Amino acid sequence: MNKTITLAMGNGGDENNTLISQVFYKAFQNEILEKSEDAAILDVNKGKLAFSTDSFTVSPLFFAGANIGKLAVCGTCNDLAMMGAKPKYLTCSVIIEEGFSIDDLKKIVDTMKEELKINGAIVVSGDTKVMPKGTIDKIIINTTGIGEVLQENISSNSISTKDTILVSRDIGCHGATIFTAREGIDMSSDLESDCFSLYPIVKALIDANIKITALRDATRGGVSAVLNEWSKQSNICIEVEEESIPISDEVFGVCEMLGFEPSALANEGTFVLAIQKEDEQKALKILKTFNENASVIGKVTDNYLQKVVLKSAYGTKRFLESPTGELLPRIC
Amino acid sequence: MKLELKNLYEDFRDADTIKALANEIQKEALKLPQSINIMEVCGGHTHSIMKYGLKQLLPTNINFIHGPGCPVCVMPKERIDHAYVLSLQKNVILVTLGDMIKVPGSNGSLQDARAKGADVRFVYSPMECIKIANENQDKTVIFFAIGFETTTPMTSALINQVIKKEIKNILFHINHITVPEAMRILLDDETNTIDAFIGPSHVSVITGSKIYEEFPLNYKKPVVVSGFEPVDVMKSVLMIVKQFVQKRCELEVEYSRSVNYDGNIQAQRLNDTFFETRDTFRWRGLGDIKKSALILKAKYSQYDAEKVYDTVLPKTTIDDHKLCICGDILKGKANPKECKVFGTACTPSNPMGSCMVSSEGACAAYFKFGNIL
Numbered sequence: 001m002n003k004t005i006t007l008a009m010g011n012g013g014d015e016n017n018t019l020i021s022q023v024f025y026k027a028f029q030n031e032i033l034e035k036s037e038d039a040a041i042l043d044v045n046k047g048k049l050a051f052s053t054d055s056f057t058v059s060p061l062f063f064a065g066a067n068i069g070k071l072a073v074c075g076t077c078n079d080l081a082m083m084g085a086k087p088k089y090l091t092c093s094v095i096i097e098e099g100f101s102i103d104d105l106k107k108i109v110d111t112m113k114e115e116l117k118i119n120g121a122i123v124v125s126g127d128t129k130v131m132p133k134g135t136i137d138k139i140i141i142n143t144t145g146i147g148e149v150l151q152e153n154i155s156s157n158s159i160s161t162k163d164t165i166l167v168s169r170d171i172g173c174h175g176a177t178i179f180t181a182r183e184g185i186d187m188s189s190d191l192e193s194d195c196f197s198l199y200p201i202v203k204a205l206i207d208a209n210i211k212i213t214a215l216r217d218a219t220r221g222g223v224s225a226v227l228n229e230w231s232k233q234s235n236i237c238i239e240v241e242e243e244s245i246p247i248s249d250e251v252f253g254v255c256e257m258l259g260f261e262p263s264a265l266a267n268e269g270t271f272v273l274a275i276q277k278e279d280e281q282k283a284l285k286i287l288k289t290f291n292e293n294a295s296v297i298g299k300v301t302d303n304y305l306q307k308v309v310l311k312s313a314y315g316t317k318r319f320l321e322s323p324t325g326e327l328l329p330r331i332c
Numbered sequence: 333m334k335l336e337l338k339n340l341y342e343d344f345r346d347a348d349t350i351k352a353l354a355n356e357i358q359k360e361a362l363k364l365p366q367s368i369n370i371m372e373v374c375g376g377h378t379h380s381i382m383k384y385g386l387k388q389l390l391p392t393n394i395n396f397i398h399g400p401g402c403p404v405c406v407m408p409k410e411r412i413d414h415a416y417v418l419s420l421q422k423n424v425i426l427v428t429l430g431d432m433i434k435v436p437g438s439n440g441s442l443q444d445a446r447a448k449g450a451d452v453r454f455v456y457s458p459m460e461c462i463k464i465a466n467e468n469q470d471k472t473v474i475f476f477a478i479g480f481e482t483t484t485p486m487t488s489a490l491i492n493q494v495i496k497k498e499i500k501n502i503l504f505h506i507n508h509i510t511v512p513e514a515m516r517i518l519l520d521d522e523t524n525t526i527d528a529f530i531g532p533s534h535v536s537v538i539t540g541s542k543i544y545e546e547f548p549l550n551y552k553k554p555v556v557v558s559g560f561e562p563v564d565v566m567k568s569v570l571m572i573v574k575q576f577v578q579k580r581c582e583l584e585v586e587y588s589r590s591v592n593y594d595g596n597i598q599a600q601r602l603n604d605t606f607f608e609t610r611d612t613f614r615w616r617g618l619g620d621i622k623k624s625a626l627i628l629k630a631k632y633s634q635y636d637a638e639k640v641y642d643t644v645l646p647k648t649t650i651d652d653h654k655l656c657i658c659g660d661i662l663k664g665k666a667n668p669k670e671c672k673v674f675g676t677a678c679t680p681s682n683p684m685g686s687c688m689v690s691s692e693g694a695c696a697a698y699f700k701f702g703n704i705l
Contacts, residue, residue, distance in 0.1 A: 187456070253337040258456070259430075259691070313347035314354070314562075316385025318701040324681050328431040328454065 005100040010130025020128055023105055027113040028092070028123040040124035042089055048152060050085035052076055053144040061104070061138060063181050065173070065192030066268070068141060069108035073115035074197050074268055075219070076145040081199040082215040082271060084154040084206065085147030087121040093142040094126070098133040108139070118197045121145065151206045156214045159234035163213045163274040165298040166283060168201065169194065169291035170246040171223050175265025176254040179327070187257070191250045196269025201290050210283045211276035218270050221323050224263035226272045227298075227308040228322040239309045240298035240320065248293075264323035274300070344561030353566035354389035360570065363577045367393035369525050369664055370572055373515060374532035375402030375692025376560050382701035384562040386569075394569065397525070397664030398687070398694030400514050400618055401532055403479045403507075404431055405686040405693040408614040409650045411507050412437030415476045417644055418505065418637060419450035425468060426452045427461050428476040429483070435689050436682075438650055458490045465502045474637045476505045482534040484508045484607070484626065485599035491606050491628075491635065503637040506628055509613060511535050512543050513624035518663050519551050525664045528572045530565065531557035533587040540595025541585050548581045559587040606632055614649070616686035617658035656685035661694055668695040675699060 001018055008015040025033065032040045056072040066074075077087040092112070096105065116122060173194040180187045198217060205212060214234075216226045223245070227238050247255075247262045255262050275283045280296060287294030303309070308320040343349070372378055378398045381387060387396060400406050416437050419426035426442065433442040433454050446452040451471075453464065458475060465473045477487040487508065494502045511532060518524055531544050536557045544555040554575045558568035568586040575582060585591050606628060613625030628636045638645065652658065655673050660666035668674050668687065678684040680696050687695035 249336065249338060256337060256341070312385060314350040314389070316388045318382065318385045321700050324679075328434060 001102060003102055005096045005098055005102065005105070005130055007098050007130050007132060010096075010128060016128065020126070023102070023109055024092070024123075024126055024128070027109040028116070028126070030122045030124070032089075032122070032124040033126070040089065042124065042146070045148060048149040050080045050083040050147040050149055051145070052079040052147075053142065054079065055140060055142040057137065057140050058178065059137065060181055061108070063193060064177050066195035067108055067111055068139065069111040070115050070195050071268055072141040072143045073112050073119065073121075074195050076143040077115075077119040077121060077147075078198045078217045078269070078271070080145050080147030081202040082154075082217055083147070083149065084151035084202065084212065084215070085149045086203070087119040087145050087147045087199055089124045089146045090116070090121055091142075091144045092123045092126040093144075095129045095131060095136060095140045097131055097136050097138050100138055105139070108141075115197055119199050150203070151212065154212055154215060156216060156230050156233045159213050159230055159236055159274040159300060161236070161300045161302065162276055163300050164277045164280045164296055165227070165238060165240070165300065166273040166275060166280070166287065166294065166296050167218075167223060167246065168198075168271045168273065168287050168294050169269075170248045170251070170293040171218065171267060171270055172247060172251040172255070172262040172265035173270075174268045175222065175260075175327070176251045178266070179258070179260075180254060187254070189250050189254065191254070194267050194269040198269060198271055201287065204286050204289070205283060208282065208286055210279045210286070212273065213276060214274040216272050218267045218272055220266050222262075222264045222266055223270075223272060224261065224308070224320050225322050227320065230272075230274065231308050232306045235305055237301045237304045237307055237309060238298055239301050239303065239311060242310050243313050244295055244297045246293040246295045260327065261323070263320065264327070341561055344559065344563040346563065349563050350389070350566055353563065353570055357389075357394070357566065357570050357573055358391050360573045360577055361391040361393055364393055364573065367395065368527040368573070368576055369395045369397050370528050370530055370569065371397040371399045371518070371526045371664060372530040372558075372565075373399035373401040373511060374530075374535070375405065375690065376532070376534070377530055377558065377565060378402070378694055378697050379692045380560050380562060380565055382697040384565075385701075386562060386565055389566070390569065394573065398661065398697070400518070400615065400662045401480065401511060402690050402692040403483070403509065404435055404690035406509070406514075406615045406617060407432070407435060407478060407507060408616045409437045410614060410646070410648075412441070413439060413646050413650075414505060414638070415442055416440065416445050417646060418474050418476070418641060419445045419452050420448065421641065421644065423471045424451070425464060425471050425473045426450065426476060427455055427464060427473055428452075429458075429478060430454050430456075431690050432476065432478055458486045459493070461490060461502055462493060462497070462499065465499055469501065471501065473502045474505055475502065476507070478507045480509055480511055480532070480535050481538045482532075484603050485538060485596070488599070488602040488606050491632070492602060494635065502635070503640055504628060504635050505637040506607070506626060508607070508626040509615070510624055510626070512546070513621050514615065514618060515547065517618055517621050519547075519553065521663055523663070523665060526553065528554040528575070529556070530568050530572070531555045533557055533559050533564075533591060536585075536587070536591040536595065538596050538599050540593050541583060541591055542593050542595070544583050548583050552581055554581050555583045557583075557585045557587050557591050559589070617652060617656075617662050619659070652686075653684050658685035658687045658695070661687055668698040671695070
């Protein structure tokens with residue numbers, strides 16, 4: 001096989017088949033996929049299914065802590081886990097730019113394989129397209145996933161004053177890592193993306209019978225977007241103690257220098273939880289076995305409906321708004 | 333000892349210190365015969381006041397007026413239109429700083445130009461232009477330089493390198509503006525309600541505190557040059573209140589860890605080498621202000637994108653939107669909430685006037701951080 005992707009590899013013929021079998025089938029090996037039918041036939045237990053799709057594009061493709069492949073599996077599996085579901089079956093659709101390195105593609109696909117294992121999920125259907133050089137930026141991956149719902153009625157629409165708000169770890173690592181790796185920002189740090197499969201954590205919470213009201217992974221828009229969405233969807237006020245939000249020194253430093261709010265930075269393995277108050281400490285203990293920075297960050301009230309209030313240690317408060325527009329550093 | 337970034341600000345965000353300062357201000361303010369309006373000139377201070385909710389810690393007889401010191405906000409559409417046109421020229425890479433690229437001109441923002449195929453980049457340090465120019469020898473890099481006295485030396489340092497290294501493919505579009513002229517315009521309007529100023533600190537690191545001497549002297553308005561942390565701002569407010577209580581009217585420096593009277597002489601010299609004062613410059617929200625901006629000296633005109641691309645740059649003047657009251661907000665005559673279009677037709681995603689443009693503008697800060705009280 002060539003060392004780089006050629007247009008012929010997207011032709012539907014021999015070269016296309018070689019690419020699929022030597023890269024994708026090799027990594028994703030399983031009975032359903034290898035039947036090579038037009039559609040996968042799935043065994044489903046009784047009960048409910050969770051269904052989610054996401055497309056992934058990131059620059060650079062490889063970054064501290066992860067790459068686009070890990071993102072593509074974590075992203076969709078995490079969305080399923082956030083609905084209390086166990087990720088089972090994924091599709092993987094890849095659009096590649098002509099000239100892309102096959103070695104890099106293999107690295108990406110191998111990472112996907114590792115991450116699928118952690119989730120106990122398999123890729124059962126896929127597609128590959130090649131686009132002429134310059135018409136797309138290197139590679140775009142779409143994954144769609146089906147999960148088996150382990151715990152029903154987890155919903156962002158039913159959070160109430162009986163709940164308490166937690167976050168699973170320190171926030172903003174992915175956003176800060178990607179930003180410092182970008183062109184034009186000459187900055188180096190030990191930061192790593194938080195990209196991580198959340199299903200094992202959710203499984204532990206469910207196994208411990210924690211009364212989960214809602215879960216959401218704080219991806220684009222960060223924790224601030226999640227809290228704002230929840231306040232509107234459930235018609236509540238979320239009051240957050242600013243000091244209780246876990247933020248690493250590195251992320252805080254990047255934010256200080258560039259003028260960002262850590263709560264607006266993207267995460268890829270960090271989630272926000274609304275848990276019934278009585279289970280707060282039990283849930284926190286479980287979260288801390290995965291990451292010691294997990295914290296209770298706030299409470300639900302009806303003081304300012306549909307708003308998120310950030311309270312300082314010296315007694316002032318302000319609204320935390322959803323981030324808008326492109327993330328750009330402040331000038332001074 | 334290892335110096336960490338947080339060592340630089342931790343003490344200046346200490347909750348107990350902030351509370352203690354708030355108490356002392358409350359006590360002193362009881363002695364004030366009247367209420368006082370303090371203008372924080374710089375957008376960085378507006379941002380701090382909003383972000384830390386500092387107004388909530390002050391008694392009702394002390395108010396903030398948010399000033400014109402956000403370089404992105406006051407950039408007029410004419411200049412943004414220049415950047416837009418330049419970015420769409422053949423073989424041009426337009427480089428600027430951060431949030432400048434989202435400000436709309438009359439045809440759109442630089443983000444819009446980028447969507448049309450223009451090569452628009454933002455950098456954290458202007459020196460990055462050298463790398464971009466090296467990697468793109470067949471293209472012309474135009475640095476759209478903006479900012480107050482704070483960022484001017486960075487542009488000067490870049491020009492210095494461009495000349496020394498004989499780099500042929502970097503040009504400059506200069507939009508550097510100066511603080512004192514804008515402060516004077518505000519005070520010359522007799523209906524202004526400003527009683528005192530919190531002076532921009534980073535500007536003063538470069539210029540020295542001397543540039544504000546005229547305000548206590550000629551206009552009888554106290555000035556305290558302040559740092560940006562909550563403790564800094566609270567301490568500066570206390571210093572201003574004490575001046576009123578003790579019937580003093582002086583220039584004081586709270587940000588003494590970085591600011592002295594004379595400033596950074598080397599940076600000033602470098603600026604003087606390349607720049608001279610423009611006859612006039614239009615400020616969004618404030619209109620034309622004489623001698624309030626810089627221009628490259630004639631002998632460096634081969635580096636001046638305004639000269640090199642003179643024939644393609646639009647020359648028509650553009651007035652502010654009729655419904656926008658940014659001018660009055662900047663003079664302390666109105667509050668963002670009194671504006672008819674605030675939060676409706678004018679939002680951070682679709683700003684109409686200067687104060688909504690950058691997160692440091694008064695309206696954007698109100699929109700983002702709210703005014704819970």
